[in-house]
Amino acid sequence: MIKSSVDPECTGQFSQLFLDYIKLKPQLSPFFNVFPRIQYFESLINGKNFPSHNREVLHKALEKQYEGLEVSELTSNQINSVKHSGTFTVTTGHQLNLFTGPLYFIYKIVSTINLAEQLKSTYPDYHFVPVYWMASEDHDFDEINYFKLDGKKYQWQTDQKGPVGNFKLDQSFKTFFEGVNHFVPDFFREAYLSSNHLSQAVRKYVHHLFGEKGLLIIDGNDADLKSLFSQVIREDLISHLPHELVQKQTEELELLGYKSQIFPREINLFYMEEGLRERIELDAHGRYKILNTDIIYSKEEIEKLIDQFPEKFSPNVVLRPLYQEMILPNLAYLGGPAEVVYWLQLKPVFDHFGIQFPALLPRNFAMILDIAIQRKISKLGLEDIELFQSVEEWKKQFLEEHAAFDLTLAQEKESLKKIFDQAGHKAVGLDQTLEGAFQAAKVRALKILEQLSGKVRKAEERKQAVHIRQRMEIQEYLNPGGSPQERVENFMRFYLGNENFIQELFELFDPLDFNYLILKMNHG
Numbered sequence: 001m002i003k004s005s006v007d008p009e010c011t012g013q014f015s016q017l018f019l020d021y022i023k024l025k026p027q028l029s030p031f032f033n034v035f036p037r038i039q040y041f042e043s044l045i046n047g048k049n050f051p052s053h054n055r056e057v058l059h060k061a062l063e064k065q066y067e068g069l070e071v072s073e074l075t076s077n078q079i080n081s082v083k084h085s086g087t088f089t090v091t092t093g094h095q096l097n098l099f100t101g102p103l104y105f106i107y108k109i110v111s112t113i114n115l116a117e118q119l120k121s122t123y124p125d126y127h128f129v130p131v132y133w134m135a136s137e138d139h140d141f142d143e144i145n146y147f148k149l150d151g152k153k154y155q156w157q158t159d160q161k162g163p164v165g166n167f168k169l170d171q172s173f174k175t176f177f178e179g180v181n182h183f184v185p186d187f188f189r190e191a192y193l194s195s196n197h198l199s200q201a202v203r204k205y206v207h208h209l210f211g212e213k214g215l216l217i218i219d220g221n222d223a224d225l226k227s228l229f230s231q232v233i234r235e236d237l238i239s240h241l242p243h244e245l246v247q248k249q250t251e252e253l254e255l256l257g258y259k260s261q262i263f264p265r266e267i268n269l270f271y272m273e274e275g276l277r278e279r280i281e282l283d284a285h286g287r288y289k290i291l292n293t294d295i296i297y298s299k300e301e302i303e304k305l306i307d308q309f310p311e312k313f314s315p316n317v318v319l320r321p322l323y324q325e326m327i328l329p330n331l332a333y334l335g336g337p338a339e340v341v342y343w344l345q346l347k348p349v350f351d352h353f354g355i356q357f358p359a360l361l362p363r364n365f366a367m368i369l370d371i372a373i374q375r376k377i378s379k380l381g382l383e384d385i386e387l388f389q390s391v392e393e394w395k396k397q398f399l400e401e402h403a404a405f406d407l408t409l410a411q412e413k414e415s416l417k418k419i420f421d422q423a424g425h426k427a428v429g430l431d432q433t434l435e436g437a438f439q440a441a442k443v444r445a446l447k448i449l450e451q452l453s454g455k456v457r458k459a460e461e462r463k464q465a466v467h468i469r470q471r472m473e474i475q476e477y478l479n480p481g482g483s484p485q486e487r488v489e490n491f492m493r494f495y496l497g498n499e500n501f502i503q504e505l506f507e508l509f510d511p512l513d514f515n516y517l518i519l520k521m522n523h524g
Contacts, residue, residue: 135165
């Protein structure tokens with residue numbers, strides 16, 4: 001593929017807060033720690049104080065989570081490396097989308113692996129492990145129960161509830177799988193059909209795709225890992241300090257004119273067990289009520305539960321980043337534009353618990369153009385930046401540039417005005433009231449001319465119908481259903497015809513380049 005790029009701002013896809021962050025606007029410096037430039041990672045390495053006990057717990061958890069999965073010597077070495085003080089991680093996280101979901105899931109992991117390699121090249125005395133954090137505790141199944149390929153939506157219907165990582169790949173899944181079995185690659189077939197739960201299948205297919213690049217996959221839904229988080233769980237439930245800290249930071253951002261991405265709650269934890277993940281709230285009697293259930297705990301009971309079963313508590317979006325940084329020796333988090341923005345609301349919580357705030361990197365953004373769409377773009381003479389222009393805006397400009405004469409009839413309107421103004425001026429000498437009559441007639445005539453200019457424009461549209469249809473086809477290709485390609489299309493759209501597709505992304509992506517990439521296929 002051939003790479004070019006545009007400024008993210010011209011795409012119209014990003015918030016002002018995100019754009020100001022990647023432009024390193026001075027007013028945002030209090031909201032993060034270190035800006036993601038390769039030379040600044042040295043301060044993160046030197047400032048990272050990750051306890052050896054946490055490394056041992058992490059190592060044990062990874063060994064347990066990889067049990068039963070055939071791993072290479074590289075993966076085994078990566079797992080063992082986390083015990084050593086010179087090993088650090090760089091992390092991305094994502095939901096357990098079916099068959100990887102939209103393209104940007106792949107982009108996230110490629111960006112993360114490339115960052116680890118760049119850090120190793122710059123700081124050879126240390127070891128850097130790329131990590132994919134599985135959002136196995138998420139319970140919003142509707143967000144992940146489908147994938148889209150070539151304009152068709154493939155969806156798994158089930159009545160299972162609770163954390164999606166625990167969803168059984170039961171008969172409802174097997175029925176769904178029969179509808180896609182004929183075209184999915186073998187590694188998906190093996191991953192899903194050999195697994196009992198969704199989290200197992202996701203680990204297998206992600207490991208197949210990226211294990212040879214040294215990627216480790218971690219599931220935060222782990223009792224031993226949650227034990228490292230018990231102090232935060234207790235403080236969120238009892239004193240609600242995380243809510244206060246994030247609320248204050250959010251207000252500071254809003255004073256600068258930025259919109260909030262997330263909204264902290266008094267309690268930022270879910271209660272979780274098999275088939276259940278529900279919010280925890282205080283009732284009028286100071287008891288801890290699990291919403292949509294009959295479960296209620298007193299203060300003493302819930303404190304005992306934290307000590308005995310920390311895995312029953314699941315952090316929401318406010319606390320999950322802190323949990324990640326407490327169980328990983330992490331230096332950087334790579335996420336989408338919304339993720340980068342909401343992390344900026346969280347730094348005071350990290351400071352309070354004495355946890356280093358990582359470098360925040362936007363994952364690489366990309367648009368892929370196949371050969372057929374490149375031909376249409378070339379016929380219309382579209383520049384890269386014009387691919388992000390709305391069809392209506394482009395059409396107006398295109399018709400005006402290619403019309404035989406001015407579609408607005410501006411010259412004719414000006415001439416008509418002069419005729420009525422001159423005639424009206426002369427008529428005033430005969431009767432003062434005639435000036436108003438001429439002005440009223442001018443308005444009516446200009447309206448008629450405006451109607452005619454609309455008919456002329458429609459006629460020009462019919463004349464240019466082929467070009468307009470081509471531009472609309474380009475728009476639908478780049479923004480299927482009105483959303484950017486990377487947020488809709490599955491990577492199989494390109495992988496099925498080119499098994500080197502992901503490897504080509506590794507060669508083209510630079511995690512420290514925040515421009516929007518346009519990748520033009522030169523084969524297939």
